[in-house]
């Protein structure tokens with residue numbers, strides 16, 4: 001059984017093709033799409049690709065960085081100006097998966113995947129998408145909440161503001177296999193400090209719900225405080241609020257709930 | 273369904289084949305070109321035995337849509353030996369008993385080559401990282417790591 005592969009030179013043509021064919025699937029690095037095809041997923045009858053250089057562009061020079069949806073994790077790792085994103089990029093796959101897998105594909109990767117997206121959610125990234133009727137910017141949180149309905153739109157790029165310091169952005173992925181393995185849970189924290197106090201805390205969790213989510217109760221426990229032991233303890237004990245993890249081969253929902261506070265405490269107190 | 277013409281360089285030689293839409297590069301190499309050195313282990317990206325180099329970069333051929341390599345250069349284990357001589361990595365794998373059943377060996381060798389092409393003197397952690405996408409069920413990895421380190425400059429005991 002073959003599928004029809006449509007390759008376009010511009011992102012807008014590819015977006016047009018996606019928006020008019022419900023059975024079409026965009027192929028970027030292909031690490032998930034090819035898996036589905038190899039398994040004989042008959043829901044995919046058309047594969048759409050775009051060879052548009054705009055989709056593989058990195059703009060990392062200024063305070064606000066933009067990554068084309070087709071940028072691979074290997075390229076993120078090769079970019080010195082993107083050092084704050086190296087930990088999440090390095091936590092994905094083995095070297096071959098990092099050479100193939102992309103930032104855009106990661107936005108759609110189901111649990112236990114989607115680690116890079118956890119980092120982007122903590123960084124309050126913006127996702128630029130192109131549908132049949134032009135392009136628009138969507139806050140990543142809104143994008144993820146409606147992810148199942150994003151079929152037919154093409155992600156062009158993601159952008160976010162560079163954290164003010166290395167201390168201000170932290171990332172931690174818990175896996176059973178090292179150095180490579182699916183996520184038991186993944187955590188990222190953006191902790192901007194203003195006058196010694198946290199202002200605008202964002203905590204993002206992976207594998208704690210059907211999509212990546214924010215730990216809002218933990219964020220509230222941090223907001224306006226200094227990052228001391230009492231604040232960290234309060235945030236850690238609020239970590240499970242609003243989560244709905246499930247069981248999978250890497251861990252049970254119960255286990256995930258038990259450990260998320262422990263790892264949030266370690267992340268916030270800067271422990272290895 | 274019509275076939276798609278595809279041309280690329282395979283171990284330094286130009287090849288031209290016709291593929292079905294959706295065919296992966298592993299199937300194209302094995303069934304259409306007859307290069308049996310990349311193995312089929314899982315078809316899911318999980319085992320790494322289908323690893324090849326595309327324009328010098330390590331990729332999983334089972335997860336590569338064949339037509340995306342049009343005009344590019346694909347290297348497999350078949351292209352590694354140098355005339356009648358084994359590549360130093362192949363020699364080291366034999367000397368260090370780094371292959372038992374041998375199923376993982378093609379992917380391990382390609383991952384090792386990708387590493388050494390970029391970083392001729394890696395340390396042990398870098399070697400472990402470089403083969404972290406490749407599963408071996410036989411050796412326990414130590415002989416493989418030692419073989420790669422031996423080629424990297426006699427650091428096998430590091």
Ligand SMILES: Cc1cc2nc3c(=O)[nH]c(=O)nc-3n(C[C@H](O)[C@H](O)[C@H](O)COP(=O)(O)OP(=O)(O)OC[C@H]3O[C@@H](n4cnc5c(N)ncnc54)[C@H](O)[C@@H]3O)c2cc1C
Nearest residue numbers: 028029030031032033093101102105108109114115155317
């Ligand atoms: C062995 C292995 C290990 C892995 N390990 C990890 C890991 O540790 N962490 C992790 O997060 N992931 C992991 N993954 C999953 C995957 O490789 C990554 O999530 C990667 O980022 C997916 O990107 P891709 O470009 O390959 O996606 P593709 O397979 O090309 O696409 C995935 C989905 O996203 C859609 N899509 C892709 N790009 C766009 C776009 N621009 N616009 C609209 N839709 C788009 C596709 O239609 C498809 O539904 C692993 C995969 C494998 C095979």
Ligand code: FES
Nearest residue numbers: 313314315320334
């Ligand atoms: S066959 Fe490609 S990774 Fe297993």
Ligand code: FES
Nearest residue numbers: 372376408409410
């Ligand atoms: S030698 Fe048997 S899988 Fe590695």
